[in-house]
Amino acid sequence: MMLSAQTTARDVGRILRVIALMPVVSIGIAAVHGEFYAVPAFALTAVVMAGIGTALSTRYQDAEPPGKLEAMVTAAMSWALTGLLGSLPFLFIAATIKYDPYPAVANTPVMNDTVSVFLRPVDAVFESMSGFTGTGLTMATKEELLPKSLHWWRSFTEWVGGVGVIVLTVAILARPGSGSLTLYESEARSEKIHPSVVSTVQEIWKIYVGLTLSSVLLFLVVGMPLWDALNHGMTGIATGGFSVHAASIGHYGDPLIEYAVVPVMVAGSIAFPVHYLIVKGELRNFYTDLQTRWVFIWFSAGSVLLTGLLHHANQYETLEETFRVALFQFVSATSNAGFGTVTIGEGTKQVWGTSPVLLSCLGMLTGAAAGSTVSGIKLIRAITLVKGTAWEIKRVFVPSSAVRYFEIGERRLKDSQFRREYTEAAVVLILWLSTLLVGVVVLLQVLSPEHPLEYVLFEVMSAQSNVGLDSGITGPTMPNLSKIMLVVNMWVGRLEIIPIAVLLSSLFQRFDLYR
């Protein structure tokens, strides 16, 4: 089969036209906050996005309907293009502040060091890609110095990117063997939420909005200011992790707030089809659903282990503080949310030791449930690989004629089906580790050699698993090549790698044909 490039171009165009509504909505937010100078920036962004989108979708409107192949490539392309174009508000607003072209009524502020960074396209693209992929690594040195319009734009990109990922994994990547389609069919004991993709998206959207509002409310109750609660509620449920404060959740120095953020990150880690069933009253899915059960087991076990490692290193004063730091950071890493309450590393200066950093990396690698907003290889694949490996070893104890079933959750797989799913999970793991290695090697080449390997690994893992915790490496002063590399890691990680690999294969195939 050949990829229909026209179909892909049309569908990417259609998605862009929808995305163009984002800057339109943002005009309202800017106006409400009296940041009138930001209005033209958003308007221009909307025009560019809608223009490109309409051009593509009109030019190729007669293209074939998409197949699975086109859907994958469309997902890969639209994340790339949206990430690129999402940089425009950063660029335009920074330029507006620099050149100050409007009358005083526009309220243009004076330039500061945090905003001026976004005059550079690479930094603006980094921030936008970090937002749309739900990563949360940032080029903003001090978030408090950003206009509210950009606070909003950052949170909005993560929030929309989050729902986009759920739709992607539930509707498009839900190929047999990925564990996602089968998950919804068998694990959650329901048919797909609704037969058609459109109504699936509608149901997900409702639950997503509901959970966002609940999160905002919770944050207000524990004492967060309204603007903070709104932004952190949006970036929390999206497990995006952008904050309006440089010190993230650590800014408040309030244990109550820190504990309150944890359940929001956990909620973002659970598959949205499971949320749907729970909302419908089927509470037993908390423990009957395999991935949901393991969210709680893995988050608990990892937090306790991390508490032990940090306590052993006397990193914090009291055991309560150590536990709170470990719980928050492990859940943040493994849910791929990326909020922080403490400094993990300062680039070349060690804060956390190697072992707690490696444990956090393991959490980032697994991620949580497929079908949620998290990234990483997903718990369903991790469980398949761990249980499957043990199952393969036990094979020697069984006569080769025996019929065995691989039991995972409430499913029983025949040998051939098991090998299909195990192979799929192993393919993702191997591609994941390979891309990670490329990122680490590139960063090692361009960063000063004083950065410990575990910090470099942590940073690349954070980008690729769309986490956003950092070891002090990411920032506006890092070399451009490392920014571009991390952007690629974010993109690859967000799409579970396979669509990127398919896109690259398509390009190679096409190249061969044109020779």
Added chain:
Amino acid sequence: MMLSAQTTARDVGRILRVIALMPVVSIGIAAVHGEFYAVPAFALTAVVMAGIGTALSTRYQDAEPPGKLEAMVTAAMSWALTGLLGSLPFLFIAATIKYDPYPAVANTPVMNDTVSVFLRPVDAVFESMSGFTGTGLTMATKEELLPKSLHWWRSFTEWVGGVGVIVLTVAILARPGSGSLTLYESEARSEKIHPSVVSTVQEIWKIYVGLTLSSVLLFLVVGMPLWDALNHGMTGIATGGFSVHAASIGHYGDPLIEYAVVPVMVAGSIAFPVHYLIVKGELRNFYTDLQTRWVFIWFSAGSVLLTGLLHHANQYETLEETFRVALFQFVSATSNAGFGTVTIGEGTKQVWGTSPVLLSCLGMLTGAAAGSTVSGIKLIRAITLVKGTAWEIKRVFVPSSAVRYFEIGERRLKDSQFRREYTEAAVVLILWLSTLLVGVVVLLQVLSPEHPLEYVLFEVMSAQSNVGLDSGITGPTMPNLSKIMLVVNMWVGRLEIIPIAVLLSSLFQRFDLYR
């Protein structure tokens, strides 16, 4: 199926009785060098080995014939037991030198710091296990201070361990799907060398002796003293890597010798069934055999890449020296030989940077051909994983009804067969990386935190892939727990992990039954 413990005990006993011939032979070597004080030590070792072996094989002589399950567990157990008992010559000779119980004619030397280390059982076991697994990491600070009897014993353990591994992988681990049996059937275009295991072993033994003698001769020709040539010939073809000099091959400071060692390490990296065919005149196997072809491709590519990294870091003076160092060290790492010509790291003090260390780790991980004396996951598995991953991605371009064949070397696999082999390779990779991670975490806990992560990783990888290159961590002063951990890594790595996992599963199974 249940493991027959009696069968295993009997077969381990039989193997021990054969191993007991090693100290007997060594008595002659000690006598020839006038080290008469070492004769009782070897004699006592032979008595202990033969005693335990005979006790086991006699007590259980009526046990059932072994199945595949028993063969695997026997392999795991006999490597463990041989490793333990192989420590006796170190212990006994060190004790003899300490207590000096014999008349002057026995030529007992005075004690020195290198020999006194072997008064400690854990160091003696480390050295013996490093020998029998063909690793070459050493507790000897200055090999020049060891008696010739111990030079010999170290080299002899590696040489016998090497042929043991070939027999193990060709005759016992050659299960379908491992790539080894199928390799000999299809790749090398021959049936198994000979139908029966006994004659297979005989053929391998002949080739092994022939290659050893050729290596010794080559080393003599390029100017190594006889004793050095004999020991390095034995440890070279076994890709064991023990040396009679603290500076290993770097001791000679002679480029000619360094270049001459490379082909010996390469010879040890090629499957012995392929050697057999080549000896019979079928020279085309150099390029038609998949693994052999990739030995040359991977060794060349890796050496060039390592040259680039070391040159970029200005590590050595001339480009020729940089190339020679890179070629030697990469071939040494990837062949798992472990000879060295330069210092890679000094424990807490960096010599090589992170990137060249990681590249060397990658070489150690892959290793070379299954069916040779090397360790690591083996090229056939690495190729299966890399090609198979690409093949899985291309699946989206093919209608699901299409019949595809996975081509690897000259074999064409159906989908089900492909997934079987891919799964087997992925299982080994995952177990390999997990065991490695355990080793790294344990070493991080017990070593001072000043050791860079990449050096700790390098050291554990070197142990598990039975390489023997070191980054300055291994030595008599390292904590006992880290010595024990590395011994476990060596043991697990030597047996390709699966037999160890089967052994552990058997123990768990038995434990369950007895409850």
